[in-house]
Amino acid sequence: MRLLDDRKIICCVGSGGVGKTTTSAALALRAAMDGKKALVLTIDPARRLANSLGLKELGNEETRIDPTHFAEAKLRPRGEMWAMMLNLKGSWDELVRKNARSPGQAEAILGNKLYQTLSTAMAGSLEYIAMEKVYELYASGRYDVVVLDTPPTSNALDFLHAPDRILGVLDNNAMRIVLGPMLKAGKVGFRLLAAPSSLVLRTLARFTGSDFLRDLATFMMAFEGMYEGFKDRAGKVKAALSSPQTGFVLVTSPNPLITQEALFFHRALEHDGIRTAAVVVNRVQRDPRRHGGPDNVRAIEEALQLAQIKADKQLAERLCETLTEQAILADLDRREIDRLRDTLRGVPLVTVPRLRKDVHDLAGLWQIDEYLGD
Amino acid sequence: MPALLDRRLVVVTGKGGTGKSTISAAVALAAARRGKRVLVCEVVAKERVADFFGRPPSGTQIRELVPNLYSVHVRPREAMREYALMILRYETLYRLAFENAAARYFLAAAPSLAEIVMLGKVFWHAARETERGRPRWDMVVLDAPATGHGLTFLTVPEVFLRLVSEGPLARDMRSMQMLLGDPANCSVCVVTLPEEMPANEAIELDRSLRQHQFPAGPLFLNATFASRFTPPEVAAVTRGGPLLAAVGEAADTHESRASLSRQYEAVLRDTVPRELVKIPFLFERSFGAQAIEKVSRAIESVL
Numbered sequence A: 001m002r003l004l005d006d007r008k009i010i011c012c013v014g015s016g017g018v019g020k021t022t023t024s025a026a027l028a029l030r031a032a033m034d035g036k037k038a039l040v041l042t043i044d045p046a047r048r049l050a051n052s053l054g055l056k057e058l059g060n061e062e063t064r065i066d067p068t069h070f071a072e073a074k075l076r077p078r079g080e081m082w083a084m085m086l087n088l089k090g091s092w093d094e095l096v097r098k099n100a101r102s103p104g105q106a107e108a109i110l111g112n113k114l115y116q117t118l119s120t121a122m123a124g125s126l127e128y129i130a131m132e133k134v135y136e137l138y139a140s141g142r143y144d145v146v147v148l149d150t151p152p153t154s155n156a157l158d159f160l161h162a163p164d165r166i167l168g169v170l171d172n173n174a175m176r177i178v179l180g181p182m183l184k185a186g187k188v189g190f191r192l193l194a195a196p197s198s199l200v201l202r203t204l205a206r207f208t209g210s211d212f213l214r215d216l217a218t219f220m221m222a223f224e225g226m227y228e229g230f231k232d233r234a235g236k237v238k239a240a241l242s243s244p245q246t247g248f249v250l251v252t253s254p255n256p257l258i259t260q261e262a263l264f265f266h267r268a269l270e271h272d273g274i275r276t277a278a279v280v281v282n283r284v285q286r287d288p289r290r291h292g293g294p295d296n297v298r299a300i301e302e303a304l305q306l307a308q309i310k311a312d313k314q315l316a317e318r319l320c321e322t323l324t325e326q327a328i329l330a331d332l333d334r335r336e337i338d339r340l341r342d343t344l345r346g347v348p349l350v351t352v353p354r355l356r357k358d359v360h361d362l363a364g365l366w367q368i369d370e371y372l373g374d
Numbered sequence B: 001m002p003a004l005l006d007r008r009l010v011v012v013t014g015k016g017g018t019g020k021s022t023i024s025a026a027v028a029l030a031a032a033r034r035g036k037r038v039l040v041c042e043v044v045a046k047e048r049v050a051d052f053f054g055r056p057p058s059g060t061q062i063r064e065l066v067p068n069l070y071s072v073h074v075r076p077r078e079a080m081r082e083y084a085l086m087i088l089r090y091e092t093l094y095r096l097a098f099e100n101a102a103a104r105y106f107l108a109a110a111p112s113l114a115e116i117v118m119l120g121k122v123f124w125h126a127a128r129e130t131e132r133g134r135p136r137w138d139m140v141v142l143d144a145p146a147t148g149h150g151l152t153f154l155t156v157p158e159v160f161l162r163l164v165s166e167g168p169l170a171r172d173m174r175s176m177q178m179l180l181g182d183p184a185n186c187s188v189c190v191v192t193l194p195e196e197m198p199a200n201e202a203i204e205l206d207r208s209l210r211q212h213q214f215p216a217g218p219l220f221l222n223a224t225f226a227s228r229f230t231p232p233e234v235a236a237v238t239r240g241g242p243l244l245a246a247v248g249e250a251a252d253t254h255e256s257r258a259s260l261s262r263q264y265e266a267v268l269r270d271t272v273p274r275e276l277v278k279i280p281f282l283f284e285r286s287f288g289a290q291a292i293e294k295v296s297r298a299i300e301s302v303l
Helices: A020-033 A048-052 A067-072 A088-099 A103-110 A113-120 A125-140 A156-160 A162-170 A172-184 A196-208 A210-223 A227-242 A256-271 A297-306 A313-343 A362-372 B020-033 B076-088 B091-098 B101-109 B113-127 B149-163 B167-180 B196-211 B231-238 B242-271 B289-298
Strands: A009-013 A037-042 A080-085 A145-149 A246-252 A276-284 A349-353 B009-014 B038-042 B063-066 B069-073 B139-143 B186-192 B216-224 B276-280
Touching: A009 A020, A009 A125, A009 A227, A020 A037, A020 A080, A020 A145, A020 A246, A020 A276, A020 A362, A037 A125, A067 A362, A088 A103, A088 A113, A088 A125, A088 A227, A103 A210, A113 A125, A113 A210, A113 B149, A125 A145, A125 A162, A125 A227, A156 A162, A162 A227, A196 A210, A196 B076, A196 B167, A210 B149, A227 A246, A246 A256, A256 A276, A256 A313, A276 A313, A297 A313, A297 B242, A313 A349, A313 B231, A313 B242, A349 A362, B009 B020, B009 B149, B009 B167, B009 B196, B009 B216, B020 B038, B020 B069, B020 B139, B020 B186, B020 B216, B020 B289, B038 B113, B076 B091, B076 B113, B113 B139, B113 B149, B113 B167, B149 B167, B149 B196, B167 B186, B186 B196, B196 B216, B196 B242, B216 B242, B231 B242, B242 B276, B276 B289
Parallel strands: A009 A145, A009 A246, A037 A080, A037 A145, A246 A276, A276 A349, B009 B139, B009 B186, B038 B069, B038 B139, B186 B216, B216 B276
Antiparallel strands: B063 B069
């Protein structure tokens, strides 16, 4: 897409199952064909991108798509296409090591029970690390463009607000309010004080038990002094993502439930001062009626006779039924796309028809590019 | 092993966009038709099931959609509040402990607390009894979040119990974990589509679900196409000139989708050791009660 030409970061956002991964890969492929060094970063634990690219394994390392894959697809890229799958735990560990003031501090954090949950299971953790990684790749200057296939977040806000949420957890000041009494009491063997100031703590402990609070306090102490580094970094990530160098592409399908979610995403972006750069509607049913021709059983029968096709009586009926079904699907899709266009006035919108086969190689991706056009 | 109909808790999982809500509603409807009292719990951001039946959203209040079929939207904030009140009993204590900056911090730091209280709420519904000691619901259907996230959701008790071993939450999570692992009372179903990515994800999801020893319910293969034309018929019609271009394209498209359906059905039968239930693609101008009714008829066989 031409309008994405001058972007350094492209974020493909949208609900799960709408072809985000394929669209991301197709955009990176286009950039590579145009002579750029492009990287597509996928986070999906289901390893979809590896699948889409016909790669068997895609590690946590930046991997160049083998030129032989291009040759097989009869493509001659003037640039390079790279791909990478984000490893959640590995990327968090890396981030901690980089920000720690000493190797000892890093080890203390990495070994903490709560950290292990934070880095793998906490809501927003994946989204946070994805943004962090995309920024790192962008800032490294190694690529002309980095395309991010965002995690299949159930809603837009979870994605956009992940950094705030994670930073909230790491915030030392907030920590002091909650755990102050506990920190004063010392690391191990602290007792919840009977003073009124710790009523909050005592109440919370009724839910989680005091073990958890102790783990939290230990974690916070280990993290001491690192928060500023994280916050500073998150500020830069946010600035880069909302700069004109970044383009957000909304990926959707014509399913009404999915477009609702896409519109919600659009509004959430707008609320954060980010303009949607483009909308891609995947898997659109083509309307067979665009060819004209007969559309009732009787007329189809005549057309079959005219073409001298030997047919049993029901062939015309079956054809008519099939035509009607697909016309219904095409009408529904059209209605939904019109609605999307109306609501997103001014945002470029492209439609990609439902393809006859699943896309799982470069040739398939290149076929999509035809529709993404300019 | 009891039939799906006799489980207290039926969990419906799968990739986003495969039709989990539809299947949840259809399972619930089929059960309700047989006289069971059924509650559908929706836990994702947007409620859908009430809308299928042309009813306004239920919100956090349980509402009857059709006879015997009820739905409720479980939201994290409300679930947290209700849950906290259940334990603390006093509104003032709740406000003091939870509605301040410190608690907000704590709530954000506690691992997956939102998921925990939501799952806890679902469990509470499933375990609830009437005054006479009978189960309040014959069946609770949990429309789980999409794959990846869905598995996270179900393994939340396990993760939580690794960190926390005492207190009321831990106690409830332990009961929840027991129910989720009990084949006599619970069934975890998978929904997928005859397409490459959804099928692959269903295979992975099935594997992880079995690894975690969740009782394996059926695999619902949604939106399938049945073959309608022979290859010679398609060939003849598509080559039949401009008058037949429209029907030719329609027939060809139909058969290509039917072939994908066949292909992924075979792959799934080979790799996923669950009962496979095919649900035909529905061509509906609006997806409402009628469509759910059709789907519920298609799945009657496994009930």
